[in-house]
Amino acid sequence: MVTKGRRSRTSFTEEQLEILVQAFSQNPYPGYTAKQRLAVEINAEESRIQIWFQNRRARHGFLKRPKKKLDPSKDHASPKEKIQGKQDRRCRTSYTSSQLQTLKNAFTENPYPGIDSREQLAEKIGVPESRVQIWFQNRRSRLRIQRKRGLEGALDRRQNQGQDL
DNA sequence: CACCTAACGTAATCATTCT
DNA sequence: AGAATGATTACGTTAGGTG
Numbered sequence: 001m002v003t004k005g006r007r008s009r010t011s012f013t014e015e016q017l018e019i020l021v022q023a024f025s026q027n028p029y030p031g032y033t034a035k036q037r038l039a040v041e042i043n044a045e046e047s048r049i050q051i052w053f054q055n056r057r058a059r060h061g062f063l064k065r066p067k068k069k070l071d072p073s074k075d076h077a078s079p080k081e082k083i084q085g086k087q088d089r090r091c092r093t094s095y096t097s098s099q100l101q102t103l104k105n106a107f108t109e110n111p112y113p114g115i116d117s118r119e120q121l122a123e124k125i126g127v128p129e130s131r132v133q134i135w136f137q138n139r140r141s142r143l144r145i146q147r148k149r150g151l152e153g154a155l156d157r158r159q160n161q162g163q164d165l
Numbered sequence: 166c167a168c169c170t171a172a173c174g175t176a177a178t179c180a181t182t183c184t
Numbered sequence: 185a186g187a188a189t190g191a192t193t194a195c196g197t198t199a200g201g202t203g
Contacts, residue, residue: 009171009200029193048171050192055170058195092181092190112174131190133173138190141175 005114012052016042020052028057031088047130095135099125103135111140 012020019042023030030038030053039046095103102125106113113121113136115129122129 006172006199011171011201032191051172052170054193054195055172057193059170062194087180089180089191094182094190115172134191135189137174141177142189144175 005116007115010044010048012042012044016044020049020056024053024056028053028062032090033088045130047128047133050130093127093131095125095127099127103132103139107136107139111136111143 019038023034023038027034030049035046035049035053038044038049102121106117106121110117113132118132118136119129122132125132
């Protein structure tokens with residue numbers, strides 16, 4: 001693959017690790033604000049925190065996965081209870097059409113940009129590099145799905161006529 | 166070299182926004 | 185309500201640092 005130029009491997013200090021491990025033991029699924037708080041606390045990028053938690057959950061054969069529904073509808077008898085409601089995720093970024101145009105152009109040039117290209121793009125359109133990375137991941141994913149659909153369609157059409165094999 | 170683990174890939178899914 | 189698409193997860197792979 002043309003996956004060269006990854007970001008240089010960060011090595012966390014023992015102090016940082018201590019805090020991360022501690023946080024993980026208390027909650028392996030931190031929300032966005034928690035991750036942000038950690039990022040500030042140990043002076044690292046939030047995206048690195050996110051990756052760190054992902055890797056840690058994977059490695060430690062973690063057998064507990066997040067529940068699907070939490071069924072919030074129940075009672076309105078506790079009005080001062082859920083003031084914050086909402087699940088804690090990063091706010092969805094909305095791209096302007098010109099930003100999208102830039103991203104799409106870059107994508108056709110290279111669907112697997114390395115860290116340098118991603119950072120350059122991020123700078124250019126004024127969006128965090130981590131968002132650019134996610135954008136490329138989603139774009140590749142959806143392109144693959146589209147391709148797959150096209151192939152299935154072709155196969156279906158073929159089967160309707162004369163299926164051999 | 167072997168081992169650990171950050172970085173990064175895909176696939177599936179959740180959630181928000183728009184039509 | 186459903187289509188688009190951004191965000192998050194599980195899980196697998198690639199590669200950097202160290203004993």
